[in-house]
Amino acid sequence: MKQQIEITGMTCGGCVKNVKEALKQIEGVQTVEVSLNPPQAVIEANESISKTQLSQALVKAGGYSIAGAEGDKNQKKSGGSCCS
């Protein structure tokens, strides 16, 4: 099934890559498409992945979060791997 999530905290192409890699690590996830504009991810997985699980992966990847979800107030702590 497909799930679309809105992501906050992505500011450059490196973020997109980080997010994509992080989401791919989640068990059951088959394909991940991430775009910066609008900041979102579309995930295809065998089963529904919980928002909690997605959110955790995003935070681990570098302080990103799902828009509107709990933890969205977390400020991004540091820049990612590329431009900042």
Ligand code: 9UX
């Ligand atoms: Mo995103 Mo770029 O975390 O330095 S701003 S990779």
